Structure formats: structure tokens, C-alpha cells
Amino acid sequence: MGLPFKLKSKEEKYCRHLRENTKEIKNATAILFEALDNPLAVADIMSRMDAVEEQADKVTGRIMALLEKAFVTPFDREDIYTLAQKLDDIVDHIKETVECLALYNVGPAPAGAMELAVLIAKAGRQLDKAMGQLPKLKSQRDKIEARCKRIAGLEEQGDKIYRQEMVRLFGQVKDPIELIKWKEILLHLEDTLDLCEKVSKLIQGIILKYA
Template sequence: MLFGKLLPREGNFFEMFNQHADRIVEAARAFEQLVAHYGDLNLREKYGQDVDNAEAAADRVTHEVNKAVHKTFITPIDREQIHSLINTMDDVADLIQDSAETMTLYDVRHMTEEITRLTDLSVKCCERLRDAIKLLDKLADPATAEAALKTCEEIDRLESDADRVLRSAMSKLFREEPDVRELIKLKAIYELLETITDKCEDVANLIEGIVLENS
């Protein structure tokens, strides 16, 4: 019995999940501001740095979670679920940073309506992701578990909306953009932004599995 008491238990995994989710939303909102102020080089640089800072903070949380998994004897949910969840969440933060960096590297001339719409959907997905993550430590309550599942369904719907925007954007791009280089740039940006919502859906699927197994 004494041996069991001395072993590390639980840890603060849910708190770290929440911290990471907050950094994802910070990165997404900073990217949204980058898009909104793209024509102002100083603001573009400022918000780009904000994205980088949020992503770096998310990386640190990911490292702490993965380290804690190895040091904790009894975890609140399955170890593989913890590992998959935090690393897939980190993929979301990475994709947001990749989107900001790609715009700079490709020297995109201007923001299109489609970039704005996909960015808005990405931010909403990230916010819903955070909302779902914050419910994970209360899954013993049936109402909370149900709320988490409904939030995951919202993420699925937002991802479907992003799919439709992407298809429409591609059709318009190939019909109306005369500059081949600009077409290639915008195509890459559109696909990258839609991938953010795809990855949020992957997180939602993991959350659904955790809810169903632990509620």
C-alpha cells in the first residue's frame, strides 16, 4: 500500500491540455489578425510573431505532457489517448504557424475573400476545440459528456463548411486567376488553411473516443 502511495498519480494532464488549447486559440486569433491587416507590413510582422510565440508555447506544453506520461504511474485516461491527443493538438498549432510562414515565403500579394472565410472557419474550429478540451476532466457528469460530444459535432460541421469553401475557392481560382504563379501560391494557402480544420476534426474524433470510453 505504501508503495502505491509513493508512485506518481494523475498528474495535471487536463490542466496542460487546457493550456495547450488556449495557445492554439491564441495562435489562430493572431493569424486572423495577420490576415485582416495583411496590407500593413508592420502589423503583419507583429501578428506573425504572435503566432510564432503561441506555437512555441504550445510546443513547450506538448513536451511537458509527453514527459509527464513517462513519469506518471496512474494516468487519468489511457496513455495512448494522452499521447495521441496532445500531439494531434500540437499539429493544429504547427499548421497555423505554417500558414503564416507560407504567406510570407510565397509573398502572396493580397488576401482573398476565400482566405478570410477559411481563416474564420479555422478560428471557430480552434475555439470549439478548446471548449471541448475544457470538459474532459468532468466526464463523470453525463451532461458534461454530452456537451463535449455536441461540441465535437460542431467541429465536424465547421470542417465540412471549410471543405465546401475550399472546393468553391479552387473552382474560382482556376477560372479567374490569370497569373499562374499567384494561382500556385493561393492554391497552397487554401489547402493549408483547410488542413487546419481537418486536424481540428482529428482532435474532435480523439475527444469523442475519450468521452465514450470514460463517461
């Protein structure tokens, strides 16, 4: 059964590891900005992106190992498991976007792509701060809920930007190959933002159960 009060040191490990994964989201997003800023040089930074993904996988593995051994967990095992997996998925989605930029040899990034990346970075920061407040869930409930609402707002902005960029692509881009490339890249970015919102909803579910 989960514990809505102050966590003990062993139980704090879960929240600490979850926050480690949000740090890797921030690291991955920084690399994404580099890739969008200079798509032609993106192959040179793929090794760093691989390292970030590997570290995120290790953190997720540590969480799973703790779950296997633990008798008491701060929240439901399923909630911790799903949170860890979804945070890892965000890093994976960002890596896939960077891989597309490397493989497709695209031209300069459209403004909409950079705007979506900015929203992902903002959502990542909110997730990081929410994970930092999770050990004191009862006293920090309102602040965590506010962060989740901000992420939902960022996702709504992302939907609008994605739709606008699709209209621009199909209306202005004459090269069909270039159009297909950016359509897929933009979809990866939009999906990443959707994942951030899914994590925020998971956090809201934990709040309802334990705060």
C-alpha cells in the first residue's frame, strides 16, 4: 500500500530515480535543440543521444529492480512501474526524432518544429519539478497539480502548432520528399508532447489516491 506521508529513506529512492529520468529528458531535449538548429551536423551528436538513452534505461532498470525486491512501496507498484516506463518513453521518442533528423538529411527546421521542441522542454521542466515535490505529496499537492495543469496547457498549444505546421507544409512545401520527412519529424515531436501529458495524468492519478 502506498504512503501519503513523508517517505522513509528506502522509499525515497523511487522518487529519486524517477527524477533522475526527468533529468535525462532535459538532457535529451538539449540535444534535440542542437539537432534542429543544425540538422546537417546531427550525425555528430548521435553518440551523445545514445548515451542519454542508455542512462535513462539504466535508471528505469534500477527502479524495476527495487520494485522486485520491495515489500512496501510509496505508491502502487503499477503506478511506479508505469511512471518509470513513460518517462523512459519520452527519452526514446526524443531520440527517434533526432535519428530522423540524422537519417533524412533535411534542410533548415521550420519554425513550428522549434516551437514544439520549446514546449517539450517546458513540459520536461514541469515534470522534473513535480518529481522533486512527489516525496512530500501531501503538503505539495496544490503545486504538483498546478504543474500538471501547465503541462496540459502546453500540450494544447502543441496541438495547435502541429495543425498549423501541417497546413503550412501541405500548402507551401513543393518538394514531396521534404514534405514527408518533416511530416514524420513533426509527428514525433507532437507525440513526445502527448507523452508528457500522459505522465502528468498519471501523477494526477497518484494525487487522487494518496493526497
